[in-house]
Amino acid sequence: MIWSRESSLFSNKNSGENWIRHENGEIEKFEIAIKSGKKTNLLRLKNDIVKNLTSKIEYYRDSRTKLYNGDTEYVGSCPISGIPTEKTSLVANIYGAEYVQTPDLGHVYVKNRPSKKSIHNFYLNDITYASTYTDKSGAEFRLNNIAIPWLDWTLEVYFQQFKAMPKRILDVGSGAGHFVEACRRRGIEAEGIELSENSRKFAKEIWGIDMDGRDFTKVSTEYSGYDIVTFWGLLEHTPNPKQILKHAFNIVSQSKNGGMVISKLPRWDSLSTASQVLNPKTIIRHADPMGHIMLFSDASAAELYYQCGLKITNAWYYGMDVYETFMQLGNNTQHYEAFVNSGIFQMDLQDYIDIFKISDGLTIAGIVK
Numbered sequence: 001m002i003w004s005r006e007s008s009l010f011s012n013k014n015s016g017e018n019w020i021r022h023e024n025g026e027i028e029k030f031e032i033a034i035k036s037g038k039k040t041n042l043l044r045l046k047n048d049i050v051k052n053l054t055s056k057i058e059y060y061r062d063s064r065t066k067l068y069n070g071d072t073e074y075v076g077s078c079p080i081s082g083i084p085t086e087k088t089s090l091v092a093n094i095y096g097a098e099y100v101q102t103p104d105l106g107h108v109y110v111k112n113r114p115s116k117k118s119i120h121n122f123y124l125n126d127i128t129y130a131s132t133y134t135d136k137s138g139a140e141f142r143l144n145n146i147a148i149p150w151l152d153w154t155l156e157v158y159f160q161q162f163k164a165m166p167k168r169i170l171d172v173g174s175g176a177g178h179f180v181e182a183c184r185r186r187g188i189e190a191e192g193i194e195l196s197e198n199s200r201k202f203a204k205e206i207w208g209i210d211m212d213g214r215d216f217t218k219v220s221t222e223y224s225g226y227d228i229v230t231f232w233g234l235l236e237h238t239p240n241p242k243q244i245l246k247h248a249f250n251i252v253s254q255s256k257n258g259g260m261v262i263s264k265l266p267r268w269d270s271l272s273t274a275s276q277v278l279n280p281k282t283i284i285r286h287a288d289p290m291g292h293i294m295l296f297s298d299a300s301a302a303e304l305y306y307q308c309g310l311k312i313t314n315a316w317y318y319g320m321d322v323y324e325t326f327m328q329l330g331n332n333t334q335h336y337e338a339f340v341n342s343g344i345f346q347m348d349l350q351d352y353i354d355i356f357k358i359s360d361g362l363t364i365a366g367i368v369k
Contacts, residue, residue: 001081001104003299011355013037019302019312030302030312033160035153036354038318040145043343053284057331060284064095067122067290072112078102079241080300080307085111091268092277097289101268107300108268110293116239122290139176139206147178150232150363151186154262157314157365158228162258166227170251172216172244173234177203180211191223220247225254231263235304236292245308253309253368261310264363268295271321271353272360275328282331286324286360301364310366319359322346 001024007017013036021028077084081104088100088111097110114122158166167189171179174192176199183190192211194200203209212219223229229248235241245261252259266286267273273295276287285291296304298315305312323346330336353359 001303003105003302005298011357013351013355019298021302021306032312033157033314035314035316036318036357036359037351038149038316038354039347039351041343042320042323042346043340053327053330053336056284057282060288061095061281064097064289067114067118068096068112071115071118073115075109075111075113075239078105078107079109079239079294080107080304081105092280092287094276094280094283094287094289097293099287099289099295102300105300105303106268106297108295108297110289113239113293114290139178143178143182147182150179150230150264151182153316153363154228154230154365155186157262158258158260161260161313161367164257166260167257168226169228169230170223170226171230171232172248173231173237174203174211175199175232177207177209177211179230179232180209181207184209193219217243217247220251223251225256226251226259227255227257228252228260228262231261233264233266235263236266236294236296239293241294241304242308245304245310249309249368259368260365261305262363262365263301264361265296265301266292267319267360267362268297269358270319270360271358272319272324275321275325279328279331282328285320296362298362301362305364305366309369311369312364312366314365316363317357317359317361318354318363319350319361321353321358321360322350324360 002022004020005017006020008015015034017032017034019030019032075085081102083102083104085100088102090098091101091108092099098112099108100111101108155165169183169188169190171190171192174180174194177192180190180192192209193216194211195213200211200213203211229251235244238244248261252261272286276283302312326339326342326346330339
């Protein structure tokens with residue numbers, strides 16, 4: 001089983017292409033609407049990291065190395081295709097976490113990951129991780145520059161498929177509730193599920209939102225019939241993305257208006273990956289082995305959706321690759337002037353990276369097949 005694509009020989013900001021699945025002589029084509037780019041002032045968004053970069057790097061290096069030298073479990077097969085880990089290739093070692101890549105889909109994952117209990121405790125209790133998403137001073141900025149563009153795209157692609165607006169949206173792994181708040185401001189019924197108590201407290205305090213703190217896989221039937229389920233950066237954290245996506249499929253397959261699942265995923269095939277593989281001791285995002293225990297290829301993202309009964313209809317490419325590359329350049333030279341003083345240039349250059357599809361982020365939308 002392999003995936004390929006048919007696309008134009010020149011890059012276009014908004015275009016279409018076919019993603020093609022080949023298996024046992026059978027061929028299936030899926031027409032994908034492509035979007036690229038999302039301009040964001042990343043230096044303002046990540047202002048806390050810029051101010052405290054050295055201490056951040058030290059914290060990430062120490063905390064991740066400790067986790068991966070502790071209670072780990074061997075991952076015997078790829079969580080997407082099921083190919084044995086023995087057939088994969090080592091592509092990176094980040095703070096003791098060995099990332100391997102499969103020869104079929106190009107999916108990348110850590111082969112000795114912390115136990116499920118360790119992962120669970122990290123996201124529930126890690127103050128530094130939670131503070132990224134619960135900074136009061138940046139809450140409105142994050143909502144306007146992150147959550148609202150997400151919502152605009154969500155409504156656009158939903159309307160493309162169903163010629164109507166969604167009535168109910170469920171956001172899983174809601175963080176501090178920015179996306180749920182954006183939906184509610186548009187008059188859309190929206191609920192969020194978030195395990196982190198710190199994040200739920202913040203959502204209640206800043207937005208007045210009561211989020212569900214239970215395990216999504218155990219309560220998904222209570223949300224049956226919602227029109228859209230979103231995962232804005234969750235599937236790469238979980239050991240079982242297929243199980244989670246199947247629960248989402250069950251929810252939206254009961255929608256009376258038309259069901260869609262949207263997932264924001266980190267991409268291995270990106271400039272950020274290259275910058276980080278060359279600088280594995282100064283990583284605080286993307287190939288962070290607690291932030292992302294796996295990174296997707298376009299093929300593994302498509303196959304995940306396919307196996308869960310979903311047909312991808314839209315793909316949105318955007319990332320933080322230029323920001324990441326300039327940061328690593330600063331780490332290498334210990335001179336950060338170019339990094340901190342080139343925000344507009346970074347945003348404009350990132351546009352080209354996104355168009356060329358070497359960005360570190362991919363957001364996909366899929367409907368019930």
